Amino acid sequence: MALVKRELRPASELTPFRNWGPLGIFDEFNRLFEETLGDFGRTAAPSTIVAPVDLYETDEALVLEMAVPGLSAEEIDISLEGNKLTIRGEHKPVEDQGVRRYYLQEIPHGTFVRSFTLPVEINADEVKAEFKNGVLRLVMPKVETARAKRIPINVGE
Numbered sequence: 001m002a003l004v005k006r007e008l009r010p011a012s013e014l015t016p017f018r019n020w021g022p023l024g025i026f027d028e029f030n031r032l033f034e035e036t037l038g039d040f041g042r043t044a045a046p047s048t049i050v051a052p053v054d055l056y057e058t059d060e061a062l063v064l065e066m067a068v069p070g071l072s073a074e075e076i077d078i079s080l081e082g083n084k085l086t087i088r089g090e091h092k093p094v095e096d097q098g099v100r101r102y103y104l105q106e107i108p109h110g111t112f113v114r115s116f117t118l119p120v121e122i123n124a125d126e127v128k129a130e131f132k133n134g135v136l137r138l139v140m141p142k143v144e145t146a147r148a149k150r151i152p153i154n155v156g157e
Contacts (some may be wrong), residue, residue, distance in 0.1 A: 049091065049112040059148050062122060062140040066114070070107070070136035076136060080130060083118045089138070120146040 054065045068076060068089055077088040093109040094100070122140040129138050 049108040049110055051087070051089065051112055051114060053114060053116075053127045055116065061142055062118060062120060064116070064136075064138040064140070066136045067134060068136055071134070073112070073131040073136075076131070078136075078138070080124050080127065083121065084115060085118055085138075085140075086113065088113045123145070 023033065052067045053064075056063055062084070066087060070091060071089055075089055075092075079086045079088075089107045090111045091107075118140070121143045123143050126141045127138060129136065131137070
């Protein structure tokens with residue numbers, strides 16, 4: 001949520017020159033609406049849940065770390081088809097939603113799906129997933145042909 005500072009004109013300030021073109025009345029209405037209701041007059045657009053991810057490579061593996069606070073390991077589904085990795089989860093709403101009167105609600109609720117095309121071929125049988133402190137960590141070992149190989153240099157005399 002972004003905090004927006006609005007500079008409101010004092011009620012005593014007169015503005016003698018305004019643009020009263022054909023659409024000027026709508027601009028004036030919008031200004032009055034903003035000054036009167038502020039954020040309460042806006043309807044919030046439904047937000048899309050995006051779990052932030054780090055995907056990086058080591059010499060032996062691809063590693064994915066995804067922040068999914070508030071979820072348990074049972075609420076996360078991981079699938080791998082070829083080189084496409086898909087992670088799904090759901091942030092369930094609070095049970096007593098009816099008795100709460102929110103002043104601010106920013107914790108996302110709903111499902112999310114993240115899909116990644118992996119940049120190298122991995123050994124799907126050796127993928128390890130661990131979940132700790134709200135962070136999902138996948139270690140996906142590369143197949144032998146995708147691993148970096150060190151090439152020795154022969155020094156000629």
